[in-house]
Amino acid sequence: MKQQTEALHAGYEKDSQGTMAVPIYQTTAYEFRDVEHAANLFALRELGNIYTRLNNPTTDVFEKRFAALEEGEAALATSSGMAAIFYAIANAAEAGDNIVCASQLYGGTLTQAAHTLKRFGIEARFFDVHTPDAVEKLVDEKTKVIFFETLTNPSIDVADIDAIVAIADRHGIVTVVDNTVATPILCQPLKHGVDVVVHSASKYTTGQGLAIGGILVERKGLRDKLKANPRYPQFNEPDESYHGLVYLDVPLPPYTLRARLSLLRDLGAVVSPFNSWLFIQGIETLPIRMPVHSGNAQKVAEFLAGHPRVVKVNYPGLPNDPNHAMAMKYFKDGMCSGLLSFEVADFETARQVVDRTTIFSLVVNIGDSKSIITHPASTTHQQLSDEEMEACGVKPGLIRLSIGLEDADDLIADLKQALEG
Template sequence: MKKETLALHAGYTKDEQKTMAVPIYMSTAYAFDSAEHAANLFALKELGNIYTRIGNPTTDVFEKRFAALEGGEAALATASGMAAITYSVLNLCEAGDNIVAANQLYGGTVTLFTHTLKRLGIEARMFDVHKPEQLEDLLDEKTKLIFFESITNPSIDVPDFEAIVAIANKYGIITIVDNTVATPMLCSPLELGVDVVVHSTSKYTTGQGLALGGIIVEGRSAKEKLLDKSRYPHFNEPDASYHGLIYNETPFPPFILRARLSLLRDMGAAPSPFNSWLFIQGLEHLSLRIKQHSQSALAIAKWLASHPKVKKVNYPLLEGDKNYKNAKKYLKGGASGLLSFEVDSFEEAKKIADSVKIFSRVVNIGDSKSIITHPASTTHQQLSAEELELAGVSEGLIRLSIGLEAVEDLIADLEQAMS
């Protein structure tokens, strides 16, 4: 089935009430038929509901639907996008390991990788998505993953998937891609050879800024790499915390199984069933929204490119943009609603952000309402000057998340703010 159809139907079999809408199961726990039934559930001899921290019927539909959209084997929903990223890393790493990540990442991800994980004994090594050959000098036997974004935030770069995946496959290393900005409707990383995909579902999935959430999706290729006992021993050895379970010896996708039974169980960043229900509603019309976001963003990018106060516009489908070739190759149907542009100074950027009337000064993206952000003073404030440069974030950079308003009104708002 096509993605538009999967977004409406995947993962849901109508219950005995025959409801067209997926029900919200607002329950913390679930009754067992007998002591034996409970034991079988905990031993994975039967599948079923135990406790909402581990799984919930509404969340289960959301996970199955999102996995279908990404072309994955299974998915795990989390309480936030950062929880999804954190769990995807901790699922592979322990103290003494290292990860290789793109310079061009969301500022919160950079901070997680270079500061928080460092305190846990996990080293982050950085590379430029436009120079994938750098990877060869960064990888070693302790490297557990390569992490990058399909459309980077806020530098708006599109990486060379094939080059990065080829190097990862050469060394048998898991690749993880944050596909938040592109969404499954515009980019299919798993089809491009990536092993695991993560999302902040707080963004385009809900589409209205209504709920926090994240999701991890495992691709078919992940298990083959996880069979490497020297690089990923904890997937091939008995887990003492789960009665000796060996994740690679079960019939279930091992990456998601371990993330659920070890990390979600122990750390507890589970989504609310109500939030999962909101995300299901958002998926139903994501294909329509992302087309409009993309069309409007391209129109505004073209207008900004001709404005005398604009030094540079970053949008992958602008002809002449350094990402144009990769965008045409890896993105289908648009380049999403995120764009950025540079003006002369920090103060000029703040003045523009303060002068808009329709755009809201917010640090979210992917909303139905348009948003303006000055990353150097907000989302990337914590980065050093060197880190800002590596991330492609100048002091005069302004990020726009283009919503669903009339594009003519948005251009008029920018024009008056820049006058």
């Protein structure tokens, strides 16, 4: 099926009532038929509902539908995008290991990688997304994950997916990619050989800023990469915490299976059924919304590029943008999503521009139907050192825009008065 059809139908078979809308199964637990049935479920001899910390019928539809959009094999929903990133990494790495990350990351992801994971004994090593060859020099026998974003937030860089994947595959290392900004409508990293895709569903997936949640999707065939791979004994050896289960001996997608039975079970960052239902509603219109976000952003970027008070515009849809060629290679029909950033002279000028806007809302979110303006240096990246900000492309005068679904002419008029007021 085409994506628009999958967005409306994938993963849902109507229940006994014939409901057209996916029901919200707002329940904590499920009754077993008898003791044998319960034992079979826990031993994976039968598949079914056990406890909503592990699975839920509404969330199951969300997971299957999102996996279909990414053309993946299976998905695991989480309580937030940050939880999805943590699970994707912690599923492969443990104390004493290292991960290789792009320097150009969302501020929260950068902090998790450089500081929080360090306290778990996992070292983060960084490379510039524009020099993927540098990854090779950072890899050793303890490297478990190579992590990057398809379209970086807020520097708006586009990664060379093929080049990074080629290095990872040469060393048998799992690649994890954050595809939140591009969404599976504009970019499908799994088709380029990426192993695991993560998303903050709080962004474009819900589309209206209604719910916090995340999701990770594994590619079809990831089992072959993990099988007998000495980097990943946790998939090849018995898990003593789950009756000696060997994840690769079970005919289920192994990466999401282990993340569910080990990490989600023990750490508990589970999405609520109601939020899963909200994400399902958002998915239904995602293929329609993303071209509008992209088209509006293109018009705004072109306006900003011609304004005398704008020092620089970061949007790969612009022909002279250094990321333009990569965007044309990896993004559907050259659409580059609704996120862009631009630089003005300094911190104080940026503050004035942000405060003068009237249609744009000053919010630390992206992917809303309503347009958002953010000053990363004073908000999302405030906790970083000057060196870390410079490395991930955040300068004092940088302003990030999440372009919504309003009329582009109104958005341009609002920015014009803010720049010239």
